[in-house]
Amino acid sequence: QFTVNYGSSGYNTVSVENGRISVIDASCPDHVCINTGWISDGAIPIVCLPNKLTIQMDTETNSIDGSTQ
Numbered sequence: 624q625f626t627v628n629y630g631s632s633g634y635n636t637v638s639v640e641n642g643r644i645s646v647i648d649a650s651c652p653d654h655v656c657i658n659t660g661w662i663s664d665g666a667i668p669i670v671c672l673p674n675k676l677t678i679q680m681d682t683e684t685n686s687i688d689g690s691t692q
Contacts, residue, residue, distance in 0.1 A: 633674050644678060646671065 624647070626636045633650035643663035646656040649671055656671035662680055669678040 627676060629674055635671055635674055635676050645669070649674065
């Protein structure tokens with residue numbers, strides 16, 4: 624588990640286990656990122672628009688790509 628902090632504007636807590644990833648806690652008001660649940664393939668990314676976080680699985684390399692601003 625690790626937390627991505629955005630200063631005073633918020634955070635996302637991310638959990639990684641057994642080739643899958645999810646957001647388990649977040650400061651955003653709608654919690655769409657948490658409700659996405661676990662992802663383990665490239666079909667659906669995890670997106671937190673209020674915190675500008677995107678997590679995408681790369682099925683070709685079996686790796687995780689994340690970005691935040």
